[in-house]
Amino acid sequence: MQSSRPGPVLLIIATAVALFLLMPLLAVVPVSFTPQRFLSMPTGTLSLRHYQALIDNPAWGQSVLLSLRIGILSSAIATVLATLFGLGIWMFQPRFSALLIGFVLLPLIVPPVVSAMTLYFLMTTLSAFNSFIGYDTWIGVALAHAVMITPFAVVLILVALFQVDRRIDLAARGLGADLTTRAFRIIIPNIKFGIATAALLSFVLSWEEIGVTLFITSVNAITLPRLMWMGLRDNIDPAIAAISVLLIIVTAVILALRIFIERRGTSETK
């Protein structure tokens, strides 16, 4: 085992890659403290004006709330649909499983811009019939996000299901459990971490979705990424740096905790 540890050359390359991965995330920190109105490095004085701007401009708070609402609804839709689908595949192993799974992964494989156009077509069509679900509405955005994130939820739930020991389900069936009992009291409790991970990843993916959102919103449904996009195109607004720093800190802390807990968990069981 010792001989296959990474050697010095590989470690140097890997360190360079690690720096490359973290560099852009670190670079937004100094920019967020610039006293200028444009993207620049602070020289001399630091300023919190761009953080203040996040509070003063109500658009930021509104977009955060809207993104939360859309994220929760779309994650709920995706998780429920993916769980049902996963159960169907796992419990009954239908004849065309691979084909069916391939089909539900389509929104992941098809280029985002094509999905965006497809959903743009859907939303403008829906708008012709009602004003609640359709182009530039929050429910419309949540539905479109659900289409895009369901494949990820399906993958995570299938991965969790394939780690379940089939014999426990057979035992339950042998003891006379019906379908609902098997699903809710045997299988779902065994994949609850998979379901939770799927819900979390779905939420995060909706929270940061921009490709499709750009196509299907204009002035009403301004999600947080949509607002950031508007500040990124022409004159770059350093408030983007401030909001980026906050988002990076939250993500890094959650992930560091998760990795730390996982490592402790595995070292204790070894």
Next chain:
Amino acid sequence: MGKSATSRTILLLAPLLLFLGLAYVVPFLGVVRWSVTLPEPGLGQYRAVLTDPLVQSVFIRTLRICLIVTAAVLAMAYAIAYVWVRGTPTQRMLAEFCILVPFWISVLTRAFGWLALLSNRGLINTWLQAAGIISEPLALARNEFGVIVGMTHFLIPFAVFPIASAMRAIDERVLLAARGMGASRSRIFWSVFVPLTYGGLIGAALIVFVFALGFFVTPAILGGGRSVMVAELVYLRIFQSPDWGLGAAISVVLVLFIGILLALMRRFIKPAHLVG
């Protein structure tokens, strides 16, 4: 399978299949219809895709960028995946952190981070000018170089997952056998270890290439309109110079191209690799 089992299977599978059928497949047919009816019925837009010099140049640029990005991503992902799989516990933890943090952070934040580094008043140019190494800022962003850097950064985690999974699957005894027969460390690495990960590498290359092909947020921000890729061209055709028919026709061509590519390579694709 009994009749009731069939109906229960359908009951469980139907909601998602119906949802995607109605919200994704049917509207896609609408896009296909746009491609043959706008602005006039016929295959004129497809002829334009094949012959228009602007569209051609965008396709060639897209292929070039995708190939460069795929090669860069594979090399970088391989190095960090190796440390993640075979490093000491601390090295593994650090590698995992460096892979997952960017993966979970939004594409906009990451593209903005590269602007903060590469733009004219960004970190690199400010430092180089302060150090007196250059007098005029280097053009690092708002061009093809910036697009390649930003896309490489975005796609590395997607390549790490399949490569790391191939590395984990290697039987330790094969490496020990090679060592027992007197192979040097570098010989073991290049002649035994790397060939055993070819499956993961091909899977990673496919994922990266397909994702790179359809990408438009990073190119739109870091290319600054000067290095338009095919996906951004679709966006521009819909929202700036409305030519929905051409945008739709390019979309259909893209889907066909990727469909053929994946059908040819489907044995290298494992869905579980997409989420790490």
